[in-house]
Amino acid sequence: MSSASAESAAERVYREVKAQILTNEIVGGELISEGEVATKCDVSRTPVREAFLRLEAEGWMRLYPKRGALVVPVADREAHDVVEARILLEEHAVRSVAEDAAGRADLAARLERNLAAHQAADPGDIAEFSRIDAEFHQLIVAAGDNQLLADFFVGLGERHRRMTTTSVRRDDTVAARILADHRELLTAVARGDAAAFTAALSAHLASVHDLGRPS
Structure with a gap:
């Protein structure tokens, strides 16, 4: 996969997962895995990992190595x-x-x-x-x-x-x-x-x- 296509895939995963968080299709407190999202989005784990890191930086997720990503609930x-x-x-x-x-x-x-x-x-x-x-x-x-x-x-x-x-x-x-x-x-x-x-x-x-x- 080229650098450009990898970036495009990561952006798509980021937007799709974030939209699901904002609309509560993925609820706060839910733990999701890279593999699960990669399968749903039909991409490899690499763009999913990049998207998760971006979502963590924005405060929507907390990442737990080998366990997945926890969607941070609204406190x-x-x-x-x-x-x-x-x-x-x-x-x-x-x-x-x-x-x-x-x-x-x-x-x-x-x-x-x-x-x-x-x-x-x-x-x-x-x-x-x-x-x-x-x-x-x-x-x-x-x-x-x-x-x-x-x-x-x-x-x-x-x-x-x-x-x-x-x-x-x-x-x-x-x-x-x-x-x-x-x-x-x-x-x-x-x-x-x-x-x-x-x-x-x-x-x-x-x-x-x-x-x-x-x-």
């Missing part, structure tokens, strides 16, 4: 930290457009289109449902017109998606709750009511992700 502390960061970033964005009628109207229109797509999506397609959910919140942060914060929020997006897929799989009422909560958040954005938005967002994230006290 309570991590979930609380992600939610806290999201609230700070989204509140900042909504406050920044609250006094800008045109910007507020544009954001509300974008969120309305996202919500329509979300309502039309099949909740059973958890990968697509969680993607549209993440996009709703990314639209809000992007409206804050601060590229550094927007880029940071995108970095949270994968953890956000994984938490959402975990919640939707855990409780079949969560999908409908997300849609109802997004409607409430959209209404607060359209009114320019940053305080109401922040209160609704805090309640939304705590409820959807079933957050108690961080450990």
